[in-house]
Amino acid sequence: MNPSSLTRLDDFTWRIEPSGRMRVPGVLYANEALVGAMDDKVREQLVNVASLPGIVQAAYVMPDAHWGYGFPIGGVAAFDADRGGVVSAGGVGFDISCGVRCLHTGLKRDDLPSLQSRLADELYRHIPAGVGSRGRIHLDEAGMEAMLAGGAEWAVAPGWGRPADLERIEERGRMTDPRPEAVSDKAKRRQRDEMGTLGSGNHYLEVQEVETLHDRATAEAFGLAEGDVVVFIHCGSRGLGHQVGTEFLRAMTLAAPEHGLELPDRELACAPIRSELGQTYLGAMRAAINCALANRQILTQLTREVFAELCPSADLRLLFDVSHNTCKVEEHVIDGQPRRLYVHRKGATRAFGPGHPDLPDAYREVGQPVLIGGSMGTASHVLAGNRQAGIQAFASACHGAGRAMSRRRALKSWQGRQLIDELRGRGILVRSPSSKGVAEEAPGAYKDVDAVVDAAEAAGLARRVAWLLPRVCIKG
C-alpha cells in the first residue's frame, strides 16, 4: 500500500478519508514501512468495512494487518444495534475465538537444558496435533451441549484444569448467552472427536524463556521475571468454529438482499444485529467461543500432565488467555457518552487498560495482558493494555506478526527438514508431523514481530512488558 495515498496523522497513525460509500474513516496503526508492506487489498477491505451500516467512529487495522476475508486480518470495527448496526460472520472469521494463552511453569532457564529434548518429545507425543488427530475426549450429544454452554468452566469441572484458571481467561472462561441449539448438527459432528487438539497451520504449543523485561512493575504483576520458562498455546475452535463460520457466511450472503444490504464483497457477509439471522449467528458464535476456550483449557491440562511427569516441581499457572476472532458486546465511551457496541476483532486482541472492571483483580491496576505469538524461530511478546487504548480502536491491539509471504513462496524458499535443523542449531527444538507444514510456517514467511509490536506501542495501543524466545515448538 502506498503510504502517500493516506493522510498521515502522526508517525504511527494513518487515515483513509471517508469518500463514496464510506460512513466513517479508515484508520491504520503502523509505521511507514509496515504500511508500505501491506497489500493494497487491506485498503480495499478497510474501505468496505467502513461502508457497513451502523459502524461507529472508524474502521481500524492493527500494525500486523494483511489481506483477509471480507474484513482485513488485524481489523477492528464496532457497530451500534440502535443505529442499524450489523454483525458479520466474515468479520469474525472461520477460526472463531482462535487465541493464545500463556502459562507460567515455575521453572527457570537453567532448568531447561536437562529437560528440553524430553519435553519436546513428550509434548509432541501427548498433545494431539496435525491433520487427522483425535482428542482423548469423545463428546455425546449432551456433552456437546454442555461444552458449548460452559466453555472452559465445563472443562474445569471434571478436572481439565483448576478453578483458579477461570479468573485468568477473558469472560472468566465462559461466554454468556451462547446458543448451542444454533450450532448445526454438522458443526457438532465435526467437533465430536476434536476436543483437546491443537490443529495445524499456524497453530502451535511453545515452551519459551522470558529474555527481556521492558516494564518491570507490570511484569511483576503478571508474575513474570527474566529467565522464567513459560508455555504459549495458540489454537481455536477447531472444526466446529470452521463449520459455523462457513454456514453463516453462506446464510448471510444469501440473506443480504432481504436485509437491504448491498455487499461490495460477498465475504463482508453480515446481517442486522436485530435480525433473527444476526441473533442466531451471535448465539452460535458465542457457543463456538466456548468451544475454543474449552479446547485451550484441555490442552492446558495435557501440558500439565507432561510437565508433572518430567519435572514434578513445575507448577503451571495460567497467566492469561486471549481470543483473536470474536464479536463481543462492550461498553465504550463515544463523544462522551457510554454506548453498547458490537466490537468485531478479526485477528486483533482485546487490550483493556488499567482499571477496567472486567479485568481480574490481580491485573486491574496494570491492564490486560496482551499475548503476541511469534512464529517458531521468532520472539513472542507480552504486552499490557493502556488507558489510552480504551479510546483508540475500542481497546484493541495487534495479535501476531502477520504473514509477509504466501505459503507457496515459503515452500519455494525453505525446506522443512533444513529449517528444523537450522532452528535446532539456534537452540529451538521443533516437533511436527509435517515438514511441508513447517516450511509453510517458516519464521521468515512472517513480518518482523518485533517491528509490529514496536509500532503497536508507539501508536499507544498497548505497552511492551516482556520479550520471550522459543525453546520448544510443537507444530500441528
Added chain:
Amino acid sequence: MWSHFPHGADIGIRGTGATPAEAFEQAALAMTAVITVPARVRCRKPVTVSCRAPDCELLLVDWLNALVYEMATRKMLFGRYRVELDGLSLVGTAWGEAIDIGRHRPAVEIKGATYTELAVRKVRPGRWYAQCVVDV
C-alpha cells in the same frame, strides 16, 4: 488440470477442464494437493456428496466445503473426484482412504473454502476454470 495461486495468508486453488464439472473435479484435486501429494492417496473407498446452490460459484464453494466436512469427520483424504452437474445441483463422488500420517505426510488442514478470488468461468469454448482461496 489443477494449479495453486498465491494468497497473502492462505492458498488459492484452481481447476480447469472441458466442462464446469471437470473444472470442479480438478479444483477438488487442487485442494487435496494443499494437504498432500494426490498420488499418495489410494482411491479405495467412495464417498458421495450432493449440494445445490443459487449460482455456480456458490455451488463450487459448497462442493469444496462438503469435501472438507467429509475429510474432517471421516479422517480421510481423497485422491480422485467425479462430479455430475444438473443445472445448479451437484452430485459428486470422492475416492480415498483413511489418513495415514506416515505415508501422506499431510501439511495442513483446510478450515474451509472461501469466497475470495471465487470464480467459475468459461475461458473459451470447451475450456472452463473454477477457483477460490481456501483457508488453512
